[in-house]
Amino acid sequence: MSTSSTSSTSTRTRRLTTAQALVAFLSRQFTERDGRRQRLIAATWGIFGHGNVAGIGQALLETGGKDMPFLQGRNEQAMVHAAVGYARHSGRLSAHAVTTSIGPGATNLVTGAAGATINRIPVLLLPGDVFATRPADPVLQQLEVPYAGDVSVNDALRPVSRYYDRIARPEALIPAALQAMRVLTDPVATGAVTLALPQDVQAEAYDWPEEFFAERVWTVRRPRPDRDELAAAAEAVRAAARPLIIAGGGIRYSGAQAELAEFAGATGIPVASTQAGKGSLRHDHPADVGGVGHTGTATADDLARGADLVIAAGTRLSDFTTASSTLFRNPDVRFLGINLDPHDAHKPAAARPLVGDARETLRELGALLAGHRVDPVYAAAYGSAREDWERRVDLAFRAEGPDLDRAPTQAQVLGALDAVVTGEDVLVNAAGSLPGDLHKLWRTRSPLQYHVEYGYSCMGYEIPAAIGIGLAEPGRPVWALVGDGTYLMNPTELVTAVQEGVPLKLVILDNRGYASIGGLSEAVGGERLGTAFAPEHTPGVDLAANAASLGMAVIRARTVRDLREALAEARAADRPTCVYTRTRTPDTVSGPPPAQAWWDVPVAETATRPSAIEARQEYDRQAAQRRRHL
Template identity: 80%
Template sequence: MVRPGHRPPAALPPHGGPPVRLTVAQALVRFLARQYTERDGQRRRLVAATWGIFGHGNVAGIGQALLEAGGQEMPFLQGRNEQAMVHAAVGYARQCGRLSAHAVTTSIGPGATNLVTGAALATVNRIPVLLLPGDTFATRPADPVLQQLEVPYAGDVSVNDALRPVSRYFDRITRPEALIPAALQAVRVLTDPVQTGAVTLALPQDVQAEAYDWPEEFFAERVWGVRRPRPDRRELAEAAEAVRGSARPLIVAGGGIRHSGAQAALAAFAEATGIPVASTQAGKGALRHDHPADVGGIGHTGTATADGLAREADLVIAAGTRLTDFTTASATLFRNPAVRFVGLNLDPYDAHKLAARPLVADAAEALGELLDAVAGYRVDPAYEAAYTSAKADWEARVDRAYAVPDEDEDAPPTQAQVLGLLDAVVDGTDILINAAGSLPGDLHKLWRPRSPDQYHVEYGYSCMGYEIPAAIGVALAAPGRPVWALVGDGTYLMNPTEIVTAVQEGVPIRLVILDNHGYASIGGLSGAVGGEGFGTAYRFRAADGSYGGEPLPLDLAANAASLGMAVIRTRTIGDLRKALSEARAADRPTCVYAQTRTPDTVSGPPPAQAWWDVPVAETATRASAVEAREEYDRQAAQRRRHL
């Protein structure tokens, strides 16, 4: 394309052959199709497919390029919601160990800004996804064009700039030749085990369709090695000294264990030393639930066993974790005055948290070398016996929460009983996905992972609406394995649209909807902090104007069926037991719908075992808020800065 009054730029001089004339969009698709990752001898295609919703900002550029490339060079997946497409891409990349990813293309304007939440989720969780939003004209033939944001003080700003703070790399391709360095930088970040996250290449719609003579070398196959940095000798020696000097050590396993594929190294370290292993949401499953050293989740949603060990630990090895407020119980969990930390992390930023002795390295490499460095060390048998006994006590509490008395067979289930019934159906091949509501807390405390990747709870961003699209991405990465998306009614209503995609693509995800007539998790939190459940129930207005009337007549099962799913309605525990087995055996997208009852004193998840800081009104006239503030001040007084 030659613009009026514009001289096409000269092509870069060819080195290995004649230049290849393609549009910018065609060149980008061809380039991406030839990028690979390699780690431990395993080679994978980096961008395995592209999700897309087309509008005037990308239909004639990226859309035409994908059509011309064909499904073999760049497979295409049709989405229904831009945010959901990113969630699906995140689910895929996480299941692939971050060694393979998806791209997502959208039109300009609202299509592009709908990416922001998904981009934030990817970056917070450090999962690679390539975003290709359309952008307004680089040549400005008319100003403004449809969906252009006019900023009086800056002519080069578009709505895509909203993606800058949630992207690990951002570039706007305003000239064809700028694609070459930008594409290479984008892939560098996507394959960087520390810096990875959302990567955005904003593509003005006129530039997408512009032709250019590309050097043939740009399309050569490239293999990007994913690094496994080994620990520094001095840092390793200091970490080993800390381990040998500890009497009550504890390992906190985070998502970095999974990303590194360090589960076997962690198991070997724990077995040799007897050090117990607690897990964050992202790290749960690093050890099987029945491994002798596994003590379950840690922090506000953790087990009594793990949290009790954390309060008395004199050494905490934070392995591949960001040490978020849920994990540290808002800086109240690690109470031993003598406690010290070793920060085993690829990212120096995380490795130094809590004034830790840093051990900046790949988790698998560092655990292997640290085990050699502490050869002969093992915790006192009394310490090992104590946490083993505490773990058995907790497992008995899980059994009680899961239990279904004979007289309850015809009653609606509690949420904990739903998990117990599912526990009885699945095996190590199943994958469970959740992100928000009250389920993450119950799962972290109660679920018994049978495989390293069974537990898939996105709690870095805890984004309502993640589960269904992520289940599609996971199922694409793990074909043939049963994949379950567990959602409450509030989460379901946020983002059910990708059910259509699952039906279209024949991806047999299993969806479990737990209907409790509102935002149960935040409703419970509201009650605890003096908010009295205000604005959290799905009910009609009562005579006093509050939402205290009858439950809304929502039929979420009918909604899922209208989108193409097979739906199994349940009323009782007996119904649900049969429905879960039927859904697991299904070969098409299937929904199990269950209305839950409020947990009672016999069956329900144990309460929180550690605090979480949600500030309460300092002054109030309502008694509930006054009482909640008194409890808040009592808990907050236990906060500690580790220096």
């Protein structure tokens, strides 16, 4: 990323501790794209212990809330999730920092860091570390490694960070901090960035050059594709009879939604979406055919099976979200990869790459294709299939007559929510069976509405991420949708929502177990082992009461009729509000359609139980259709 500074080089210095210098530096970093400038590090989350309270903690106090706002969390992993929710909603142009003590506070960052890096969302991690000067050895929470004196528990963050450095001397902060900002603002390289801060170095004073604290603007570039590759891509599109676009998260982060809508509208090429790309087109755009892959719509997956050209725009074609090894069955299928990252633009190996920013690439490719449209017969066929799918969605959402006084199915919960929200609302989800139903059924109304973290599918992401979104854009209604299994993993940040005055809307769907893995377990011969909660053994468990004890206003919805009223009340609320409902098992009429594509989950090759034997037979049948596109 290119940088610019607003002050000239000076020999003046300022005497500060390392922690004070870091906080002052972070408060003066900005990003700029398309003429819009904003703070790079907008706030710092923190939980304090002996490893950071006298360093970063004291520095945040001295700097003051205006220059670096402080946010108090309850769980270190959740603080990273909140920072990720904020950065994703901000289009990766603004981020948060997270500070913890050395020890369990630092290692609790690992899960959140992995999610940030896998999803390529910027977050700055500032864990304390053991003494660099080793005046006492070992100290509290120090991991002793006999063969290496410089290893600490923070080294667990190395494989899940896009940039990692341990600041063993104050002056080492200058190049490390600049490198950290470079990575955070690089749309290809971004993810979790870790600066491990030994607690003695945090408190050590140093004479810092004034230019270190000058305002810096990091320009987020929009690289354009190679002209020859662009011309070849246009020819490939013109030659295709059944092209299909798969829109991934790169469309969102490039802000290319309008360009995609124009490109699809002009060419008539249908657009399927990954979990990260859903919302790239409004659900009612004529070219939108819904989600693709294992959780995809019948329309999108049928188009993928017959496609002779797959235009993978801003997606890395992971197996679950695109079924990339089994779904594309046309023997003549070819691939065109539009991506900022050359590694992803070349997926699969046979792909013709277009390395560049999605917005600029779609604009230039569209100009070369002026006047070109797919065959009207093809457009009419997928349009008809799209209408058929919408009728199936209506059926899954429907609740009328006696059904109104029954407990809702999960699909009926989404139907009730669909009737309440507008394009202003944001839905947050990450794990369980909900991502599958949302990907198939949800009718996205705006580019930011669908916020499903599925690169890491991290249980416990939803509540803190919703808080991060609420901080990024106060006043926008934000819904955290969780099952009972996910809720039990990480409910404590509800206290943070109450404390910070973020009026998130929490919907708890109690299906008494790990429903998603239960279904998978049954399909692969595991017979739902360890996936159901037994009410008879937990008679006093009350998740609604738990949410109330953490400060939420709680509305219990026993029936579909109750649910509709509860969701409307929650949306209008100006304080954190929870809607709790116990869902019923769907029947074949009201439930969502089954998976439309196969997901490769290996099954025991030898077994004695009939369920596993049958599951292996089905696995072998499906695996025979794997294909490496070379």
